[in-house]
Amino acid sequence: MKRRLFLLSGTAAVVATKLHATEGTFEITRTEAQWRAQLSEIEYLVMREEKTERAGSSPLDKETRDGIYACRGCDLPLYDASTKYDSGTGWPSFYQPLPNAVRTKDDNTFFSKRTEVHCRRCGSHLGHIFDDGPKPTGKRHCLNGVSLTFQIAQTEDASAWRSRPPEV
Structure with a gap:
């Protein structure tokens, strides 16, 4: 464990002990250098260091088209657009992930208990x-838009996304 400086929404600074979410076994693993080469600075901070993007900064919060939201790190389909709703928080929000898409872990930082959500593959x-x-x-799965990509469904393909079996 390391002592890290956390910045939440660019306003509050708190020093906290952080367990890295990438501890454990994942199908896709990369070195820190490989992740840094693949991701922008904000993407790296959010996806690998568990920071939070500023509320209202993601265009995906206002996205309303049919499609699939996938992991920016490994392209695993995570959420169907049919489960997305406007939570009014400034972050893309969903009421349920696709089957076998995410993992969770406890987050006890900032003097409160929350549940983190992570891509189960990377x-x-x-x-x-x-x-x-x-x-x-x-x-309410309150997500950082920088962690996601959006794949617009073709009209005839929209139902195929919803009916396909989960990736293993």
Whole structure:
């Protein structure tokens, strides 16, 4: 473990002990140098160092087209656009991931208990899950847009995304 300086939404600074989300086994692994070469600075900070992008900074928050949101780190499909909703928080929000797409872990930083959500294939930090979402799950997956890519569904392909089996 290392002592890290956390910046949340560019406003509050707190020194906290942080367990790296990438501890564990993932199908896709890269060195720090490889991740840095693949990602922009903000993408690296969010996805590998578990920082948070500034609220309202992601164009994906206002995206309304049909399609799939995938992991920027490994292209694994994570969320169907049909589960996205406007939470009013300034971050893309979903009430449920695709099957076998994400992993979670406890986050006890900032003197509160939250649940982090990560890509199950490469371990990239996506955001947090809260219990104030809409039905049917009651969950709000509040995600950093820089952790995601958006793949627009072709009209005839939209149902194929929803009906395909989960990747293993």
